[in-house]
Amino acid sequence: MSAIVEFRRVQYRIGGRDILRDMSIAIEPGETIVLLGRSGSGKTTALKMVNGLLFPTAGEVLVDGKATTAWDPVRLRRRIGYVIQEVGLFPHFTVERNVGLVPRLEGWGEPKIRARVAQLLQEVGLDPAQFAARYPRQLSGGQRQRVGVARALAADPPILLFDEPFGALDPVTRLELQKQYLSLRRELHKTSIFVTHDVREALMLASRIVLLHNGTLELIATPEEFRGAHTPEAEAFLAVLNENPDV
Amino acid sequence: MYEELRDLILEHLALVVTAMVVAIGLAVPAGIAATRRAGWRRAALGFANIMQTVPSLALFGFLIPIPFIGGIGKRTAIVALVLYALLPILRNTLTGILAVDPAVRESAVAMGMTPSQVLWQVELPLSARTILAGIRIATVATIGGATIAAAIGGGGLGVFIFRGIASVDTEQILAGAIPAALIALAADGLLGWIERRVAV
Numbered sequence: 001m002s003a004i005v006e007f008r009r010v011q012y013r014i015g016g017r018d019i020l021r022d023m024s025i026a027i028e029p030g031e032t033i034v035l036l037g038r039s040g041s042g043k044t045t046a047l048k049m050v051n052g053l054l055f056p057t058a059g060e061v062l063v064d065g066k067a068t069t070a071w072d073p074v075r076l077r078r079r080i081g082y083v084i085q086e087v088g089l090f091p092h093f094t095v096e097r098n099v100g101l102v103p104r105l106e107g108w109g110e111p112k113i114r115a116r117v118a119q120l121l122q123e124v125g126l127d128p129a130q131f132a133a134r135y136p137r138q139l140s141g142g143q144r145q146r147v148g149v150a151r152a153l154a155a156d157p158p159i160l161l162f163d164e165p166f167g168a169l170d171p172v173t174r175l176e177l178q179k180q181y182l183s184l185r186r187e188l189h190k191t192s193i194f195v196t197h198d199v200r201e202a203l204m205l206a207s208r209i210v211l212l213h214n215g216t217l218e219l220i221a222t223p224e225e226f227r228g229a230h231t232p233e234a235e236a237f238l239a240v241l242n243e244n245p246d247v
Numbered sequence: 248m249y250e251e252l253r254d255l256i257l258e259h260l261a262l263v264v265t266a267m268v269v270a271i272g273l274a275v276p277a278g279i280a281a282t283r284r285a286g287w288r289r290a291a292l293g294f295a296n297i298m299q300t301v302p303s304l305a306l307f308g309f310l311i312p313i314p315f316i317g318g319i320g321k322r323t324a325i326v327a328l329v330l331y332a333l334l335p336i337l338r339n340t341l342t343g344i345l346a347v348d349p350a351v352r353e354s355a356v357a358m359g360m361t362p363s364q365v366l367w368q369v370e371l372p373l374s375a376r377t378i379l380a381g382i383r384i385a386t387v388a389t390i391g392g393a394t395i396a397a398a399i400g401g402g403g404l405g406v407f408i409f410r411g412i413a414s415v416d417t418e419q420i421l422a423g424a425i426p427a428a429l430i431a432l433a434a435d436g437l438l439g440w441i442e443r444r445v446a447v
Binding site for chain 2 (some may be wrong): 092102
């Protein structure tokens with residue numbers, strides 16, 4: 001199998017400081033990669049290089065075998081769904097128009113868009129009849145995040161990026177959305193890259209965990225391997241897990 | 248008297264509308280450009296700020312000796328009114344667009360919107376209210392400011408006011424000042440109504 005996303009010796013340097021150093025990883029189709037690290041570890045920077053919001057200062061990121069710098073940024077981004085913690089729904093668009101955004105940009109017909117939006121809202125657990133005409137300000141945080149996920153899935157992109165999507169939610173809603181993500185993943189067979197600082201979330205969702213520390217890739221491991229890992233940063237994260245086993 | 252009043256009101260409105268169309272045409276694009284680069288922002292705001300600080304009568308006077316845009320008459324008056332109206336529109340365009348939630352802008356870009364789609368579908372609708380507020384403030388100020396146009400032969404309701412001052416005739420002054428004030432109130436009400444109707 002050939003990699004769908006590949007980092008080749010990627011560096012990101014700004015203002016004389018390395019945010020990311022010499023990062024290499026090949027991501028296979030269908031994987032859920034979790035970039036785990038503390039604040040400032042470079043995980044969000046790495047994520048934003050996949051959809052060309054940032055470009056490496058050295059090395060390259062390849063998507064479908066082609067460097068992000070060689071892609072038309074608009075075409076690249078329409079192949080990649082993006083979900084962020086702040087959600088970033090358009091406040092002046094209804095839920096229906098938010099979710100239908102990329103299909104509309106892609107020029108789908110109106111009936112097809114409407115059907116797709118209704119289907120997606122169902123999939124993320126929102127009743128279309130009740131929610132399609134609402135504005136984001138009329139939704140709870142968890143509902144907004146569900147709409148954010150539906151919007152990212154709308155044009156059926158093969159790659160999904162998640163930047164701490166559930167970080168601002170209460171623990172109960174967070175767990176609901178994590179479980180929903182797992183069931184969606186089983187159905188959809190997407191490649192996902194997921195950023196989090198929550199080791200529990202990483203162990204729950206990842207097919208492989210990529211541990212970043214101060215801009216350096218410290219470890220790539222499956223969740224099982226990660227539980228037995230002995231690098232300093234992995235032990236620091238595992239210690240969190242053992243400190244509060246019930247949280 | 249009534250015919251003259253009617254003509255002066257129309258002349259006044261023509262001055263204001265022309266000045267506002269030109270000012271909006273300059274200040275909104277300049278405000279958008281100013282959001283893109285900090286250097287442009289400083290230059291545009293600096294220029295508009297300076298224009299605003301020059302006393303209005305002096306600004307009309309300064310323009311008279313300048314070739315092409317200056318001289319006596321309507322054109323000079325309109326140039327002066329435009330220069331005055333720039334700042335509120337420019338500043339509100341800039342503030343409105345910069346106030347758009349960065350997460351909203353980032354997701355617009357990440358969804359694969361082109362820069363012009365981000366501008367027209369996200370940034371401008373979300374800042375429309377603020378921009379309209381700037382246009383309203385500038386319009387009201389321009390309606391008042393346009394009375395000074397008569398001092399350099401620009402016509403408008405200022406003709407009554409200046410004539411009244413020269414002949415110490417309060418009635419003449421009021422014949423210019425009251426219609427100007429009523430027009431300003433009407434414009435403020437109308438533009439305020441439009442502003443409130445713009446959904447955010």
